[in-house]
Amino acid sequence: MRFHGTMRINDKGHLEIGGCDTVELARVFGTPLYVLDEELFRENCRAYRRAFARGNGRVLYAGKALLTLAVCRLLDEEGLGLDVVSGGELYTALQARFPASRIYVHGNNKSPAELRTALEAGVRRIVVDNLDELELLGRIVAELGTEADILLRLTPGIEAHTHEYIRTGQIDSKFGLVIPNGQALEGVRRSVELPGVRLRGLHCHIGSQIFELEPYADAARILMRFAREARDETGWTIEELNLGGGLGIYYTAGDDPPAVESLAETIFGAVAEAAGDRDLPVPEVTVEPGRSIAGPAGTTLYTVGTIKEIPGVRTYVAVDGGMGDNPRPALYGARYEACVAIKAGREADVTVSLAGRCCESGDMLIWDAELPALKTGDIVAVSCTGAYTYSMAGNYNRFPRPAMVLVRDGQAELIVRRESYADLIRNDLVPARLRDTMT
Numbered sequence: 001m002r003f004h005g006t007m008r009i010n011d012k013g014h015l016e017i018g019g020c021d022t023v024e025l026a027r028v029f030g031t032p033l034y035v036l037d038e039e040l041f042r043e044n045c046r047a048y049r050r051a052f053a054r055g056n057g058r059v060l061y062a063g064k065a066l067l068t069l070a071v072c073r074l075l076d077e078e079g080l081g082l083d084v085v086s087g088g089e090l091y092t093a094l095q096a097r098f099p100a101s102r103i104y105v106h107g108n109n110k111s112p113a114e115l116r117t118a119l120e121a122g123v124r125r126i127v128v129d130n131l132d133e134l135e136l137l138g139r140i141v142a143e144l145g146t147e148a149d150i151l152l153r154l155t156p157g158i159e160a161h162t163h164e165y166i167r168t169g170q171i172d173s174k175f176g177l178v179i180p181n182g183q184a185l186e187g188v189r190r191s192v193e194l195p196g197v198r199l200r201g202l203h204c205h206i207g208s209q210i211f212e213l214e215p216y217a218d219a220a221r222i223l224m225r226f227a228r229e230a231r232d233e234t235g236w237t238i239e240e241l242n243l244g245g246g247l248g249i250y251y252t253a254g255d256d257p258p259a260v261e262s263l264a265e266t267i268f269g270a271v272a273e274a275a276g277d278r279d280l281p282v283p284e285v286t287v288e289p290g291r292s293i294a295g296p297a298g299t300t301l302y303t304v305g306t307i308k309e310i311p312g313v314r315t316y317v318a319v320d321g322g323m324g325d326n327p328r329p330a331l332y333g334a335r336y337e338a339c340v341a342i343k344a345g346r347e348a349d350v351t352v353s354l355a356g357r358c359c360e361s362g363d364m365l366i367w368d369a370e371l372p373a374l375k376t377g378d379i380v381a382v383s384c385t386g387a388y389t390y391s392m393a394g395n396y397n398r399f400p401r402p403a404m405v406l407v408r409d410g411q412a413e414l415i416v417r418r419e420s421y422a423d424l425i426r427n428d429l430v431p432a433r434l435r436d437t438m439t
């Protein structure tokens with residue numbers, strides 16, 4: 001397993017994160033346990049701020065990757081903005097006293113209540129996804145007697161994946177307004193004429209876990225070309241260009257993501273050039289990284305339970321978590337690396353498959369992991385689990401969701417309490433007529 005951030009092997013030969021022995025963390029807080037490396041999380045925020053502060057850039061963290069009250073505090077202290085996609089994320093941010101003036105509100109089906117709350121809180125931008133939403137927003141703005149600064153989300157017709165990207169001119173997406181069929185232009189026209197709505201700029205998001213930079217330059221060019229067309233047609237001038245998130249991270253051998261500085265250089269270069277070519281002012285550039293900030297800063301600790309060897313086939317090592325706390329392997333075939341916490345530096349001598357404990361054959365965390373020999377009770381650490389794990393966790397099979405600790409300088413603080421069995425039935429109700437038979 002590649003080490004990230006403050007990971008190191010301590011005097012006992014155990015994996016340590018943030019100065020905390022992971023075996024000790026497991027003993028004190030139980031497993032499964034999410035461990036968040038505060039120093040690395042902050043460093044990732046700073047790398048983005050440094051890279052994008054060079055130009056007229058702004059960095060928003062995409063809350064969908066991982067959002068808790070404590071995470072909001074870290075983000076606020078690091079001076080990042082925040083992209084939220086739901087009333088729940090917005091509520092979390094506001095409860096954490098994250099400044100609304102740095103919040104962007106996303107979503108392809110925002111409810112009237114979500115829009116109202118966002119406007120009343122004074123968020124910086126509403127990223128409008130479609131024409132229906134624009135009309136709804138116009139009505140709410142009028143009703144509240146307020147104003148809204150918006151971006152329009154466009155579909156640039158670029159699909160980026162880890163190892164390739166394609167220009168499809170694709171118009172078949174649930175997100176955003178399409179350029180070629182005139183919808184995007186219609187969006188600009190309506191935004192400009194709707195009282196109380198101020199169109200500040202354009203947004204797009206081209207994918208996630210992206211290893212190539214060219215798609216970002218391409219997206220910037222497409223949006224700037226459209227901005228020029230929009231100015232010619234309506235007189236509106238772009239002030240902000242938001243290129244979404246998506247920068248990939250290292251999960252397993254072979255993953256080779258570009259540096260944040262290279263992303264910034266590519267984007268600033270393409271935007272400045274496109275602005276020059278199109279005779280437009282250089283807009284403020286916004287990015288929305290989620291995974292590349294939270295992902296490498298998270299590690300999940302599990303305890304090994306049953307070990308089943310099928311001679312000549314494989315050995316299944318079952319741990320006390322799985323798709324409940326990390327649905328990514330089951331959902332996307334995502335791959336991870338692991339180590340045995342008490343033998344962190346030891347060479348691998350067995351190949352085993354780490355199984356989750358849900359009643360699904362697909363609940364496998366890692367197929368064919370090369371690890372030192374391990375036994376029941378050992379603590380296994382799976383790295384790079386900071387993004388899209390806790391935020392996508394569920395209670396399938398009524399397994400409670402794990403706790404999360406923030407580690408730094410040898411201190412571990414609980415930032416998400418472990419769910420209890422009582423939490424699982426908290427919202428269950430038994431109608432009176434079924435209560436009689438509860439003896």
Ligand code: LLP
Nearest residue numbers: 062205208209244245246288289290291388
């Ligand atoms: N902005 C927008 C509008 C987005 O839709 C997303 C991610 C981001 C920013 C942040 O992207 P990031 O930097 O984290 O790649 N559940 C999937 C990932 C879904 C990403 C959805 N949108 C996974 O676990 O791989």
